[in-house]
Amino acid sequence: MDVMVEARGLEKCFGRTRALQGINLSVPAGSVLGVLGPNGAGKTTTINCLTTLLKPDKGYATIAGYDVIKQPAAVRSLIGVTGQFAAVDEELTARENLVLFGRLLRLSSVEATKRATELLEQFELLEAGNRRVKEFSGGMRRRLDLAASIVAEPLVLFLDEPTTGLDPRSRRQLWDMVVALKERGITIFLTTQYLEEADELADRIVVIDRGTVIAEGTSDDLKSRVGGTFCKLELADPKDESKVRRALSGLGDVTGTGTLTLAAPDGVTTLSEVVRRVDAIGVTLADISLCRPSLDDVFFALTGHTTGETS
Amino acid sequence: MTLPLNAAQLVKTRQEGGFLRTVYDIALVTQRNLLLDLRNPAVIIGSTGFPIFLMLVFTASFAKVVVPEGSYTDYAQFLVPLSTIQGLLFSTINTGTALYYDLRSGMVSRLRTLPIARSAVLAGRILGGAGRLLVQVIFITLVGHLIGFRFQNGFINGLIYLLLPVLFTSAFSWSAVFLAVKAKSAETVQAAMAPWLLPLTFLSIGYVPKEGFPEWVQGFVSINPVSAVAQAMRGLSSGGPYIGYVVQTLLWSVALTAIFSTLAIRAYQKRNS
Amino acid sequence: MTAMDLQARAKQLVKVRCEAGLSRAIADSFIIGQRNLIRLSRQPAVITGVLVFPIVFLTAFLLAFERSMSAQNIDYIQYLVPIITLQAMFFTAMNSASNLAGDIDTGMLQRCRAMPISRAAVLGGLLIAYLVRAIVTLAILLPVAYLYGFRFHAGVFSIIGYILLTLFFTTVAVTGYALLALGLKKPDLVQSLVIVPYAPFLLLSSGFSPAENFPTWLQPFVVIQPVSHVAAALRALADSEPLLVPLLWSVGWLIVLLSGFGFTAIWLYRRIS
Ligand SMILES: Nc1ncnc2c1ncn2[C@@H]1O[C@H](COP(=O)(O)OP(=O)(O)O)[C@@H](O)[C@H]1O
Ligand SMILES: [Mg+2]
Numbered sequence: 140m141d142v143m144v145e146a147r148g149l150e151k152c153f154g155r156t157r158a159l160q161g162i163n164l165s166v167p168a169g170s171v172l173g174v175l176g177p178n179g180a181g182k183t184t185t186i187n188c189l190t191t192l193l194k195p196d197k198g199y200a201t202i203a204g205y206d207v208i209k210q211p212a213a214v215r216s217l218i219g220v221t222g223q224f225a226a227v228d229e230e231l232t233a234r235e236n237l238v239l240f241g242r243l244l245r246l247s248s249v250e251a252t253k254r255a256t257e258l259l260e261q262f263e264l265l266e267a268g269n270r271r272v273k274e275f276s277g278g279m280r281r282r283l284d285l286a287a288s289i290v291a292e293p294l295v296l297f298l299d300e301p302t303t304g305l306d307p308r309s310r311r312q313l314w315d316m317v318v319a320l321k322e323r324g325i326t327i328f329l330t331t332q333y334l335e336e337a338d339e340l341a342d343r344i345v346v347i348d349r350g351t352v353i354a355e356g357t358s359d360d361l362k363s364r365v366g367g368t369f370c371k372l373e374l375a376d377p378k379d380e381s382k383v384r385r386a387l388s389g390l391g392d393v394t395g396t397g398t399l400t401l402a403a404p405d406g407v408t409t410l411s412e413v414v415r416r417v418d419a420i421g422v423t424l425a426d427i428s429l430c431r432p433s434l435d436d437v438f439f440a441l442t443g444h445t446t447g448e449t450s
Numbered sequence: 451m452t453l454p455l456n457a458a459q460l461v462k463t464r465q466e467g468g469f470l471r472t473v474y475d476i477a478l479v480t481q482r483n484l485l486l487d488l489r490n491p492a493v494i495i496g497s498t499g500f501p502i503f504l505m506l507v508f509t510a511s512f513a514k515v516v517v518p519e520g521s522y523t524d525y526a527q528f529l530v531p532l533s534t535i536q537g538l539l540f541s542t543i544n545t546g547t548a549l550y551y552d553l554r555s556g557m558v559s560r561l562r563t564l565p566i567a568r569s570a571v572l573a574g575r576i577l578g579g580a581g582r583l584l585v586q587v588i589f590i591t592l593v594g595h596l597i598g599f600r601f602q603n604g605f606i607n608g609l610i611y612l613l614l615p616v617l618f619t620s621a622f623s624w625s626a627v628f629l630a631v632k633a634k635s636a637e638t639v640q641a642a643m644a645p646w647l648l649p650l651t652f653l654s655i656g657y658v659p660k661e662g663f664p665e666w667v668q669g670f671v672s673i674n675p676v677s678a679v680a681q682a683m684r685g686l687s688s689g690g691p692y693i694g695y696v697v698q699t700l701l702w703s704v705a706l707t708a709i710f711s712t713l714a715i716r717a718y719q720k721r722n723s
Numbered sequence: 724m725t726a727m728d729l730q731a732r733a734k735q736l737v738k739v740r741c742e743a744g745l746s747r748a749i750a751d752s753f754i755i756g757q758r759n760l761i762r763l764s765r766q767p768a769v770i771t772g773v774l775v776f777p778i779v780f781l782t783a784f785l786l787a788f789e790r791s792m793s794a795q796n797i798d799y800i801q802y803l804v805p806i807i808t809l810q811a812m813f814f815t816a817m818n819s820a821s822n823l824a825g826d827i828d829t830g831m832l833q834r835c836r837a838m839p840i841s842r843a844a845v846l847g848g849l850l851i852a853y854l855v856r857a858i859v860t861l862a863i864l865l866p867v868a869y870l871y872g873f874r875f876h877a878g879v880f881s882i883i884g885y886i887l888l889t890l891f892f893t894t895v896a897v898t899g900y901a902l903l904a905l906g907l908k909k910p911d912l913v914q915s916l917v918i919v920p921y922a923p924f925l926l927l928s929s930g931f932s933p934a935e936n937f938p939t940w941l942q943p944f945v946v947i948q949p950v951s952h953v954a955a956a957l958r959a960l961a962d963s964e965p966l967l968v969p970l971l972w973s974v975g976w977l978i979v980l981l982s983g984f985g986f987t988a989i990w991l992y993r994r995i996s
Contacts, residue, residue: 143729168729187833190837191836191837192833192836192837194994203729203730203733204730204733205733205737212741212742212743212839213737215740215742215837215838215839216736216737216739216740216741216742216839217733217736217737218837220833220834220837220838222830222833222834223830224829224830225830226829226830226831226833226834227829227831228758228762228829228831229829230761230762230765230766231758231761231762235758235761239754239755239758240838242754243751243754243755243835243838243840243844244740244838244839244840245739245740271765287834288834291740294729294732294733294736
């Protein structure tokens with residue numbers, strides 16, 4: 140058995156909203172699947188179906204071979220879930236929260252306390268451990284939430300938009316923690332609105348839109364379909380434009396006026412080559428940067444509409 | 451870069467202050483608060499529906515106890531004024547919680563950064579509350595009419611009857627505003643108000659006449675401001691002496707406003723969020 | 724890990740973490756109950772709700788109506804304490820609904836539903852915590868009532884019976900209100916609607932005033948509804964009066980309501996989204 144999570148033809152309607160219209164996906168054991176999609180795409184609904192919170196109207200899904208619909212209790216023994224909104228108790232301290240979940244997962248009081256300390260340390264919350272959660276920042280809350288879902292080590296961890304609304308530093312911290320969990324062999328199912336996040340964490344990416352899977356593959360697969368990284372340069376003096384175009388010929392198609400862009404398949408290598416050539420002809424640049432395609436770019440390339448038009 | 455106006459000009463055109471500006475600012479904030487009330491009919495219905503319900507239930511269950519020889523209508527004529535003032539006093543809790551949510555959501559901070567009158571936030575809250583109170587008085591009185599309550603004392607007195615409790619309750623709502631500014635959670639406002647409101651409204655000449663109480667409580671009953679308001683309203687609607695009670699009510703209103711508005715404004719200025 | 728290892732590990736986890744069974748249900752309920760109690764002990768509003776409210780109500784009603792009631796030959800303290808007890812239990816249950824709605828709002832409920840814990844644990848834990856709160860309330864209310872002159876005339880057994888019947892009533896009320904929270908989900912909506920079951924059932928009962936004092940057309944409802952019967956049974960217990968009829972009615976009502984509420988609540992819990 141090397142498939143840990145499998146979904147076939149999941150469908151779910153809420154009244155007249157067709158939230159899922161046949162989701163197919165599978166996650167190999169020990170890998171990270173990134174589910175990428177804009178707001179309202181059906182990410183949360185998919186997670187709810189896979190974690191026994193919601194019964195799909197049609198289709199089936201399994202976790203480690205256990206049927207989500209027919210053996211929900213077994214499935215719950217194998218999973219950890221971090222929902223979209225940090226579900227921890229405001230009035231309780233971080234430690235009390237973790238002990239609570241530990242005891243619910245059948246650790247003894249002593250074990251649960253020990254485990255709580257371990258997790259607080261691992262998630263850099265030890266100092267704040269005895270403060271009430273309502274005094275926590277968004278990043279701390281998220282980390283605690285993540286810790287709470289692995290109090291008893293799961294086989295599969297579901298993370299629903301774990302970094303939405305976090306500052307860059309907290310996001311980076313959380314990513315490191317997810318990577319650490321992956322290295323322990325936990326299979327991870329992660330939804331996100333950021334291509335960058337999926338790129339960073341996921342082995343494979345599934346793009347969903349309006350309740351269906353519209354693309355699937357590794358991050359590189361997707362990028363090559365979208366066009367991958369590109370290099371963007373802004374000239375200090377627009378009059379130099381034709382000179383620069385000539386200097387860059389051979390590196391690839393240069394598009395745009397004023398701000399020029401060209402594909403940078405080799406990333407930084409391409410960038411430094413551009414800088415070298417522009418320097419050689421004595422032109423000053425106002426700005427130069429490497430850009431990755433955003434979720435919007437991916438969507439535009441895959442569907443012909445931008446994310447905003449989805450809902 | 452050139453600004454369309456220079457700083458001095460901006461300060462001149464936008465700066466707060468002046469009587470008209472202040473009135474205008476307060477009116478705008480009041481309008482906003484009234485609009486929010488209007489968009490949340492559940493709150494108005496809840497805070498009006500409950501006193502109306504209490505009034506009906508008390509009429510139903512205690513009329514024969516309090517006025518054994520009388521009819522339900524007689525008791526209604528006696529009870530409606532107190533029910534009205536009780537309903538209004540309880541809805542000051544809403545005034546407090548609404549302000550609390552504004553403080554917490556950052557709405558108040560935003561208003562405070564605008565070049566508008568400093569008094570606009572709190573005064574607008576009280577005036578917006580008064581608008582809602584007036585609506586409630588009218589509702590309660592209409593339902594009172596259905597169970598037999600009648601104005602027997604002319605149009606002008608009827609009008610004063612409607613306005614007097616609004617005035618008194620607005621003065622009282624400064625205490626809710628004060629608590630809201632101080633409170634750490636919305637329930638605190640409620641938890642701090644309710645234990646006061648219950649004895650104030652129950653131990654008044656409202657549900658039963660003064661003689662119905664044990665002697666040792668009668669002293670409190672007669673100085674209780676709610677008794678004064680209820681007696682004034684009773685006089686205004688059914689006849690009997692009322693000038694003295696109206697004056698008492700007005701004095702209480704002034705005193706409550708003076709004390710609690712000072713406390714509230716002071717606490718408000720001390721806030722650092 | 725090889726594929727076989729993984730399969731075996733999954734099997735083992737499923738076995739160890741199995742959520743079914745009565746002992747699991749009880750153990751999990753107690754853990755969640757404990758958590759709810761910690762939360763309750765940290766909410767200041769709860770403290771007023773438990774300590775102050777019932778006593779304020781008791782005092783206010785007693786002072787306002789004792790004299791008038793004695794004109795009807797009713798010893799009002801004996802008459803009043805049971806309904807004040809039930810009212811306190813209603814407040815307890817109303818608060819449980821707000822807390823449950825809060826848990827739905829924060830996602831706590833979903834988290835519990837996705838964990839391998841008993842399906843009954845969330846509701847069971849709610850019930851346990853609020854029964855503890857009910858006991859605390861009784862431990863404060865009954866001594867105060869004693870000071871006011873309330874007596875159990877049939878000794879220890881009547882006290883135990885009184886407490887047990889009250890707790891049974893609380894169980895039904897908490898379950899019923901859980902239904903409200905599970906159905907409505909939004910905390911502010913729940914907060915503004917908790918009053919809806921309370922008002923007619925508690926106030927239109929023979930708990931505050933005998934049924935004969937109500938208008939004739941209301942009397943059938945007042946006589947037949949459960950709160951009247953439970954209040955009557957509690958009175959009979961305290962006064963050492965014929966108990967069988969009111970007790971049978973009460974227990975009958977409570978069993979019917981509990982099974983109806985219980986099944987619906989679990990059904991809603993299973994399919995909430
Ligand atoms: N409980 C619900 N009731 C009604 N509609 C829902 C419910 N949950 C989700 N939806 C709808 O289903 C669609 C997918 O929602 P969701 O799975 O939450 O999207 P995402 O998590 O990708 O933002 C949306 O259009 C949303 O409005
Ligand atoms: Mg979502």
